[in-house]
Amino acid sequence: MTLGNSPSSGDDTETGDSHPGAPVEPLALEDRYTNRELSWLSFNRRVLAESENERYPLLERLRFLSISASNLDEFTTVRIAGLEGQVQRGIETPGIDGLSPRQQLDAIREQVLKLEDRQQDSLENLCKLLIEEGIEISPVGNLEKSDQAWLEEYFKTDILPLITPQAIDPSHPFPFVASGGMGLLFRLKRAKRKGELVEMVLIPSGAPRFVRLPGDKAIYVPIEQLITQFASTLFPGFKILGDGIFRVLRDSDIEVEDEAEDLVRYFRTAIQRRRRGRAVMLELDDECDASAEALLREQFDVDAAMIVKTGGMLGLHDLDAICEEPRPDLKFSPFSPRYPERILAHDGDCFSAIREKDIVIQHPYESFEVVVDFLHQAAIDPHVVSIKQTLYRAGDQSPVIAALVEAAQNGKAVTAVVELKARFDEERNIRWANELERAGVQVIYGFTEWKTHAKVSLVVRREEDGYRTYCHFGTGNYHPVNARIYTDLSYFTANAALGRDAAKMFNFITGYIEPGHLEKIAISPVGMRERLYDLIDAEIANAKAGEPSGIWVKMNSVTNRAMIDKLYEASQAGVEVRMVVRGICSLRPGVPGLSENISVKSVIGRFLEHGRMWAFANGKTLPSRQAKVFLTSADAMSRNLDRRVEVLVPVTNKTVHDQLLGQVMLANILDTEQSWRLGADGQYERMRKGEDGFNCHEYFMSNPSLSGRGSALETHDVPRLTLAGAKE
Known part of the structure; x- marks a missing residue:
């Protein structure tokens, strides 16, 4: 996340x-x-x-x-x-x-x-x-003798060659421990010799965190307990007086200096600095040897308030390895994303389907393969002359990168805006940039002081009636793994005005040419905030005039004070504001005299809510065909509105408009089974399921989308949603 x-x-x-x-x-x-x-x-x-x-x-x-x-x-x-x-x-x-x-x-x-x-x-x-289901995370000492014998042999053959004990003394200074690194300290005494010795064993990143014993019953042993149990094999001739397990977390931020002359070289150096950042948290097991603990406290120099001692397990994020145990009965029922029927009706030709009518793909319910196919078809289509693409996160094995490489090799003009400042993806993005450049792609790194966070593809194709521009605007990254977990929206259009605006956005990034006039979209940091204020002001004016008004918002985070105050102003004018905010929300709803007309909920469930939308009543009661609906890559945060290149895209196509407002947005508002309601005190309370409970994720998994279902699925009876609930 x-x-x-x-x-x-x-x-x-x-x-x-x-x-x-x-x-x-x-x-x-x-x-x-x-x-x-x-x-x-x-x-x-x-x-x-x-x-x-x-x-x-x-x-x-x-x-x-x-x-x-x-x-x-x-x-x-x-x-x-x-x-x-x-x-x-x-x-x-x-x-x-x-x-x-x-x-x-x-x-x-x-x-x-x-x-x-x-x-x-x-x-x-x-x-x-889990024990009742035949899955156990166990200390070595609790196991049968035969299992202990197997583990001891495994330790000698598979673990011992990977680890390197290091004495801690004046000639062996305290070794560096990377952020997230886990290790063990042993206090030792050699037989018949005076004095004690402290040894450190760092757990290699390539070693398995949990060792699974063979057999039908899934028994897992944490590697740190395995090393502790068989430490005598590692230190023959020594008596072990005490031990302790620890884990350290370090400052992982990278600050970009405005005077950096070469961003690639700067980030390569900065990544190395991050790995050696200042320690900010030290985790210890509560049975840690007192001398070992004192040494760790001294060496890591962590504020005492951020030293955590626990009787449980360190590094709980590694538990995801156990989740891979092949027990489908203990996991969600498998779900396979649908490939939009409307594109299949055009024999899989993305350009033909988009040219006929705009389409929006809702991931993960509909397949990310549509995005990949769009770019792959552009790469091999002899009529495509150019491709422009933003890349914020693309993953390890990226089919998007492969498509851009293939396009360049096929002689097309390909431009990729690669964001080096995408946190924790900097190194991967440098690698992708190098691969793209070797293939002949023109790689741009964007602005030094701003991140390029907009998700846009622009394909120019030569057709019988001239050049036509096809665009993809997304709320999520071009990342195939995330697209199976994150709920995001991919909007495909051949609208000429949107194509012209997208081209101006790319010119802004690549050539610093600030767009003087945009026909439809708004971009930050040069106009999106003002566009949103104007839309909110229109709702305020309607409310004051006694006309229907309303604002629906779906975001990941809402923290910008000015935007929050603008929504407070709308509430005070009588505008009903419904907000679905998954994560951070600094706005307080339901405060008398301030925000009593604002409601906020958070949807947490099987999929990570990530799509971003705004909807404005525009003189009618929401939801309605007259409402103004926008997709966006930006959250309502200062960084998105003022320090990132983001895009706000109006949706006017009837089918896509109805899908976004009457399906996606409304289903999130109606959800009760996965929702938490935010109170005026800033605290969340889980909504009760009730007899008429509604689960938006199950709704989307069970029903095709309006714009993607095509004629072949016209017989599918999709429940129509209203503010009163789902109707058959």
Whole structure:
């Protein structure tokens, strides 16, 4: 799951001035806004709650625990590290709720420790339930003698060659431990010799975290316990006086210097610096030898408040390996994405289908292969003359990269905007950029100070009546793995005005040519915020005039103070605002006199909600055909509106419009089974299922989309949704 950028980079300190039109309220800041970091921790508690959800299969619950732990690791290495950096530099800029960096750290640390404890409680409960299903995570000492003998032999043949003990003394300084690295310290004494010796064993990244014993019963042993159990084999002739397991997390932020002359070279160096960043959290098992613990505290120099001792397991994100156990009875029922019938009706020709009518693909319910096929067909089509593509994250084995390489090799003019500043994908993106350049692709790295976060493909094709431009606008990355997990929207169109606007957007990125006039789309940071304000103002005017008004928003995060104040202004004017915000939300709904007309919910479930949309009533009651509907790559955050290249795309095609508003948006609003309601106090409460419970993920898995179903599926009776619920 993606968390956003660290405050240390100046990329996401949501303290912008209020919109000048917003009324001044007597409420204190902490009653008007929720702190960004505390709201994120609330989101991760909702993720963790899914590991406690008894309606889910056991291995899926374990997977949610792993995701929660992974999220918390990244939060620590980026957000906590960033705040600590501000404190060390004496920066006192308050958060949106008025808390100083030091006050935020104090509040965050308390919540992080509670989350750590709750994760361990969840693991303990899940382990008991898994044992009943024949899956066990066990210490070596609890196993049968025959199993112990097998593990000892495995240790000698498969683990011992991988590990290297290192003495800690004046001639052997304390070794470097990478972020996320786990190791063991042993306090030893050689027989008949005075003095003690401390040895460290780092667990290699290539070693399996869990060793599975052979047999039908799935018994897993954590590798750190295996090393501890058979340490005498590693240290013959020594008596083991004590030991301890530890794990360290480091500052993982990369700050981009405006004067960087060569971004590729800069990031190659910065990635190396990140691996050796300042330690921000030290995790210890609670039976850690006292001398070993003292040494670790001294060497890592971690603030005492961020030293976590636990009687459970360290590194819970590694539990995802156990989730791969072949037990379909303990997992969600398999789901295969549909390939849109309308494209199949055109014999799989994407261009023919798009030319006939716009289409929107909703991932993961509909296959990401459509995006890949669109680019692959462009690569081999002799009539295609040029392709332009933005790349933020593309994954390890990227068919999108392969298509661009093939297009360049086929003599087409191919331009790729590769974002080097995509956190934790910098190294991969450098590798892709090199491969693209070798194939003859013109690679652009965008702006030094802004990230290019817009997801756009532009294909120019020579046809009988002249050149035609085909566009893909997405809310998610061109990443085939994420597209099976994230709910995102892919909008394909041959609309000429949208094509002209997309071309201007690329010229802005590649040549710094700021678009003077855009016919349909809006882009940040040069006009999207103002466009949204104008749309909100129109709803305010309608409400004041007694006309129907309303705003529906689907976002991942809402933290920008000015945008929040604008929505507060709409609420005070009588505009009903319904918001589906998966993650961070600094807006407080339902506050009397401020936001009583705003409701906020968060949908957490099998798939990660990631699509972003705005809908405006436009003088009619939502949902209606007259509503103005927009897809966007941007969240309502300062970084997206002011420091990233993003795109806001209007949708006017009737079928696509109806699908986005009457299916996607409305289903999220109606969901009760996976939803949490945000209260005026900034706290979330799970919505009760009830007899008439509605699950939006199940709805989308069961029904074809309006724009993709084609004539072959016209007989499928898709339940029509209304604000009163689903109707057969």
